[in-house]
Amino acid sequence: MKKYLLVLLAIALFTTAAFAQQKTGTTTISLTVGPEAWISVPSSTPLLNAGSDFTVDYVGTTAIAYKVRTTTSGSITFKAAEFDVTGGPKIASPVAGDELKYTSVVGGTSVGTGVTTAANVTSTSTDYPVVTFGANASSKKAGDGTTVNWTLPNDPQYKTGAYSSIVTFTISAT
Amino acid sequence: MKQITLIVMAAFALALTPVASAANDTKSITIQVSIAAEASIVLPGTTSLTAGATAFSDFTGSTTFTYKVRTSKTGGSGAVTFQIAEFSPSGGPRIAGGPAADNLKYSSSTTGVGSAQSTAQSVNSTTTNYTVLSFAADAKSSGSGDTATVNWTLPNDPQYSTGNYSATATFTISAL
Numbered sequence: 604m605k606k607y608l609l610v611l612l613a614i615a616l617f618t619t620a621a622f623a624q625q626k627t628g629t630t631t632i633s634l635t636v637g638p639e640a641w642i643s644v645p646s647s648t649p650l651l652n653a654g655s656d657f658t659v660d661y662v663g664t665t666a667i668a669y670k671v672r673t674t675t676s677g678s679i680t681f682k683a684a685e686f687d688v689t690g691g692p693k694i695a696s697p698v699a700g701d702e703l704k705y706t707s708v709v710g711g712t713s714v715g716t717g718v719t720t721a722a723n724v725t726s727t728s729t730d731y732p733v734v735t736f737g738a739n740a741s742s743k744k745a746g747d748g749t750t751v752n753w754t755l756p757n758d759p760q761y762k763t764g765a766y767s768s769i770v771t772f773t774i775s776a777t
Numbered sequence: 778m779k780q781i782t783l784i785v786m787a788a789f790a791l792a793l794t795p796v797a798s799a800a801n802d803t804k805s806i807t808i809q810v811s812i813a814a815e816a817s818i819v820l821p822g823t824t825s826l827t828a829g830a831t832a833f834s835d836f837t838g839s840t841t842f843t844y845k846v847r848t849s850k851t852g853g854s855g856a857v858t859f860q861i862a863e864f865s866p867s868g869g870p871r872i873a874g875g876p877a878a879d880n881l882k883y884s885s886s887t888t889g890v891g892s893a894q895s896t897a898q899s900v901n902s903t904t905t906n907y908t909v910l911s912f913a914a915d916a917k918s919s920g921s922g923d924t925a926t927v928n929w930t931l932p933n934d935p936q937y938s939t940g941n942y943s944a945t946a947t948f949t950i951s952a953l
Contacts, residue, residue, distance in 0.1 A: 623953040624813070628820035632861070632929065633943040634827070634836050636869055639935070641832035670833050674939040742935040744878060 638776040640677060641746075643668040648770075650755055661755040667733070669749070669774055670742040671714065677736035677776035679715070679749070684769045685727050690762035692755055695727050703768075704754040707733045713747030714740045721754065736776065814853055816952040818844045819922075824946075828933055836870075836931040840946075844910075844925065845918040846890065848952045855912035855952035857891070857925070862945045863903050868938035870931055873903050882930045885909045889923020890916045897930065912952065 650661035671677050683694050683703070694703060703724040707717035715734035724731060734749050819842060826838035848855045861881075864870050872881060880899040887893045891910035900907060909927055 623951050624815045625949060625951040626817050627947055627949045628818050628842070629945055629947045630820045630822065630824045630840050630842075631943050631945050632824045632826060632838070632840075633941065634825065634838075634870070634931065635941050636933075636937045636939050637828075638939055639828075639832050639933070670935045672935045672937065672939060739938060741938070744876070744932075744934045744936060746935075 636672070638674050638677070639670070639672050640774040640776040641670040642679065642772055642774040644772050648753065650753055652757055654757075657757050657759055660757055661753075663753045665751040665753070665770075667749050667751065667772065668746050669734075670746045671736055671740055671774060671776050672742070673736050673738060673740040673776045675738050675777050677740060677774070678732055679734040679772060679774045680730040680732050681751075681770050681772045682730055683724050683727060684771075686766045686768045688764060688766050691764060691766040692758070692761060694724060694768060697725065698758065698760070701756045701758050705731070705733075706752045708750045708752070709734055710748040710750075712743065713749065714742055715747070715749065717749060730773070733772070740776075812847070814847055814849050814855070814952040816844070816846045816855060816950040817922075818842060818857065818948055818950040820948055824929065826929055826931055833933045833935060835933055836929075838929050840927040840929070842925060842927075842948065843922040844889075844950055845922045846912055846916055846950060846952050847918070848912050848914055848916040850915045853912075853914040853916070853953055855891075855916060855950070856908055857910040857948060857950045858906040858908050859927075859946045859948045860906055861900060861903060861947075864942045864944040866940065866942065869940060869942040870934075870937060872944060873901060875901070876934075877901070879932045879934050883907065883909075883927050885925060885927045887923060887925035889925065890918050891923070891925070893925065906949070909948070916952075 644667050648663050648665040650663040652661045653659050685694050686692055704721045706721050709715050709717040715736050717734055824838050824840040826836035828834055828836050846855055861872055863872050880901050882897040882899055884897045885893040887910055891912050893910055910925055
């Protein structure tokens with residue numbers, strides 16, 4: 604019997620080094636798409652008179668680009684401030700027959716309903732509708748468009764000069 | 778005569794004293810370990826995409842995950858990839874079959890080992906494995922793991938119906 608024992612301890616961890624190791628995990632990507640609205644309007648809209656004998660009104664157009672997504676409804680409206688110089692056309696309390704008028708035409712493939720019958724603009728505090736949107740309305744990715752056509756009677760009582768009124772458009776979606 | 782006997786016995790006893798009691802012995806053992814390619818990944822349960830303050834700005838979000846990887850020293854490689862299922866419900870964003878301009882896009886970055894996707898990539902298939910990170914031979918994470926981020930961008934198309942949408946992305950990390 605041997606007095607001294609030889610102990611050889613070999614710890615060998617033989618893992619499968621030659622095989623690919625692979626693990627997986629998941630994440631859920633989530634988002635909420637809500638009603639949204641965007642509008643772009645030109646900085647100025649000139650009203651021009653093509654005649655010289657008071658037989659032709661001042662007319663002009665405002666081209667509006669917009670994007671909208673609704674759940675229930677939406678609209679584009681405007682408010683018009685009073686003309687900046689007295690003695691010319693007026694928004695509020697104009698002489699009968701001198702009212703600023705407008706219609707709106709929604710582009711052929713655009714979403715929304717315009718104002719086809721000319722409406723008078725006789726208040727600086729009223730929100731006048733331009734386009735209305737129903738439930739689940741959605742614009743094209745590139746955006747939609749509408750045109751507001753303005754008509755201002757050419758009253759000889761207007762003093763000569765330059766007049767301007769700031770019109771503020773608002774688009775909303777719910 | 779008695780004295781002679783004692784002397785002989787003492788001499789005999791000295792002869793039996795074990796010489797080995799003062800010697801040393803050394804033996805060795807061999808510990809062997811085979812370090813193999815390995816990989817692990819930990820992801821958040823959800824990744825929220827949110828639109829910016831500007832109307833119809835893109836939905837964006839990020840998925841930050843941790844990973845550990847070790848690839849073979851010679852000839853090894855590895856990757857983090859993902860597959861993504863279709864969005865649910867319908868009527869909103871789509872992974873497959875939507876307009877190219879509406880494709881979900883991603884890029885990735887890492888503070889650890891691996892090469893990321895610095896250029897935005899379109900995601901337009903539910904069966905493709907999209908690469909997030911790639912590992913070369915002898916790639917090794919830090920002991921506590923490395924951190925990477927996937928940045929997502931989803932165009933905000935007005936055509937999407939309002940509502941909540943989700944898609945499950947399955948990430949896979951592999952090491953060889």
